[in-house]
Amino acid sequence: MVGNSMKPLIVQGDSSILLEVHNDSFEAARADINPFCELEKSPEHIHTYRISPLSLWNGASAGIRADEVLEILEKHSRYPIPENVSFRIRDLISRFGKLKLTETEDPAILQLHIDDKLIDAEIAANRKLARYLTRHGNSFLLQLYDRGTIKLELIKLGYPVEDLASLKKGDPLDFHLRDKRLDGSDFQVREYQREAAEAFVGNNRPGTGFGTIVLPCGSGKTIVGMTIMDLLKTNTLILTTNVAAVHQWIDELTDKSTLSREEIGEYTGDRKEIKGITIGTYQILVWRKDKESAYKHFQLFRERNWGLIIYDEVHLLPAPVFRVTAELQTVRRVGLTATLVREDGAEENVFSLVGPKRFEIPWKQLEAQGWIAEAICHEIRIDLPEDEKIHYATADQRRKFRIASENPIKMEITSELIANHREDSILVIGQYIDQLQKISKALKAPIITGKTPNQERERIFEDFRRKKIHVLVVSKVANFAINLPDASVAIQISGTFGSRQEEAQRLGRILRPKEKNSYFYSVVSRYTVEEEYAANRQQFLTEQGYKYHIEMWGRDEFIHD
Structure with missing residues (x-):
């Protein structure tokens, strides 16, 4: 098979895509395939993506056609697209719109139209759907309150529903957005x-x-x-x-x-x-x-x-x-x-x-436009103490993760990182309350956990915003929907296994736009399961264009991932 070695993609017959990181066209190819692909692995040289039904249907719902998907793949692919992959892409995207929900004269009844005789026959023969659907000529009728259930069951079968039934308006509410905030400063929707x-x-x-x-x-x-x-x-x-x-x-x-x-x-x-x-x-x-x-x-x-x-x-x-x-x-x-x-x-x-x-x-697009802060990500790997290595070696998988997460050397590296960022507002984020309480005590910094009363929690957050405190220790409660605009450094000492979502949200705590760069540090125990989970946690952010600088703490090594 003749290929073009200058192109960054390899599309494989199992619907996976290999993307060469060091290729000059890497950034452009990643941006082009993101709307209809899912990132699976992101090591240092080759990223692996997957073309899945849901990723294609999300693309289709946004108006992407099968021809556009194939054009993008052909533009960046080193070798011809396997025929079975081309067929699968066309087949899956064509399913979006073949099943339509519409209204009937009875507001309590909806009609399911199926523009394919084989799909119609499959659905008619499905016993689980039979309790919700009633045959009506070339279509099916269903109760309004079963609308969501039917859509969910059909997508599990591989058939997304295009919902065209009207939505109610709800009671009116008279209000509008201001062009001035309460303090008199300008407000404008971006x-x-x-x-x-x-x-x-x-x-x-x-x-x-x-x-x-x-x-x-x-x-x-x-x-x-x-x-x-x-x-x-x-x-x-x-x-x-x-x-x-x-x-x-x-x-x-x-x-x-x-x-x-x-x-x-x-x-x-x-x-x-x-x-x-x-x-x-x-x-x-x-x-x-x-x-x-x-x-x-x-x-x-x-x-x-x-x-x-x-x-x-x-x-x-x-x-x-x-x-x-x-x-x-x-x-x-x-x-x-x-x-x-x-x-x-x-x-x-x-x-x-x-x-x-x-x-x-894309995250990096908003970063380039100055709407979110530029973030520099580091993964700092540290050894387990000698007296913990035997406990780690004999523990089960779950216990191994906790031992690695609570590595006491993390206290030392956290203190050193804080000393290096004396002018910054710093969040120390972790999973295990005992570990966080020890660090809070050692740093003489306030701590917020799920048990912190709401009134006290908001007082501490306000002190952090007003720079009355320089370091704040937080558990998982700060993963989401917390506005701390001046936070510019996050030190992650432990997390929820390989949660990609949590990694993204924790980085998000320091992305409010500001005049200086933000720094995200993830401290990981070397040669442990925590390394594997860290790699998985980073996948989503890697897909967005973030690079983790890998450092071996206490050594002269420095590796760019």
Whole structure:
């Protein structure tokens, strides 16, 4: 087979793609394939991507055609595209649009049209779907409240549904965004934020008004949500990760819109207010007395005639909420996230029940435009102490990870890194509370964990923002939706196994735009399972164009990955 060695891609018959990192066209090829591929591995020389059904359907929902996908692959591929891969791409993308949901004269009934006799026959013979679908000529009828369930079951079978049934408007809400903040400074929605909002709202016709928006941490996803609210002007339910994030939404809305604090409801463990704009947490929604009890707070979804639901950090949407989301298919709904990666593999749920990806912009593109900070990433590898090596060697896999994560030498390297960044605001982030408490005590720095009362938590965050404290130790509670604009250094001493989503979110804590660079340090125990997990954690950020500088602490070695 004759190839062109100057091109960076190798497309293989199993639908995997090898991308040569050192090729001059690496950056361009990566940007071109990102909309329809998933990154699987990212070692130093060759990155491996996968063309999956969901990645192709996300591309198709954004308007990418099969011909465009193949043109991109042929443009960058060293060898001809295998015929079976070309066929698979055309077949999978062609499935998007073959199944359409539309309304009927009865508002409680929907109609499923299938533009393919073989698919029609397969679905008609499926016993699981039979309880929801009734044959009606060349199509099927289903109950309105089964809309989400059917979409999810069909995508599991490999058939995405194009949902063209109308969405209700909800009760109106009269407000608008300001052009001046409360302090008198100018406020303007950035161009990419407005594009994201408009991509979601579309022309307000069937097939629009539901989906996910993917933007980097620190790029202003809250502003995108507020812009969507401004475009729709309807009763809105906003769900987010914790009470601090609820208060941040309230602060942003009162600062940048004509809404007053009294017009915004807070639905948390502390308060149960339901108003035209209501902001709650996922935790309160999924609370119940015991495993046998009902989720009593699910009633929040039915308390008002909502015209919009915003799922903040949608990649964290708890599994029980998907059940309600399946019923709420008549309401406009948007998911906001920095990464659609879910470690539980529930990306299909987000695609079917919240909606496909409507807008995405590369992290490095916003960095180049100055909208997020330039971040320099380091992985610092350290040895285990001699007295820990025997314990590590005889431990099971889970215990091995904890021993490596709690390596006591991490205390020493953390202190040294802090000493090197005396002028910076620093976050020390970890997984294990015992480890964090020891470091907090040694550094004489405040600590925030899940047990820290909300009032104290917000006071500490405010002290950090005002530079009353220079170093803050945080557990997983700071992974998401925390606005610490002046944080410029993050030191990660332990994490949740190989979580790509967590790595991206932790880097995001230091990406608010600022005049100087930000630094992200991940401290890893050498020759342990922690190295393997670290490689997996970095995959998403590597896909975005970030490079980790690998350092062996205490040695003269320095390796660029």
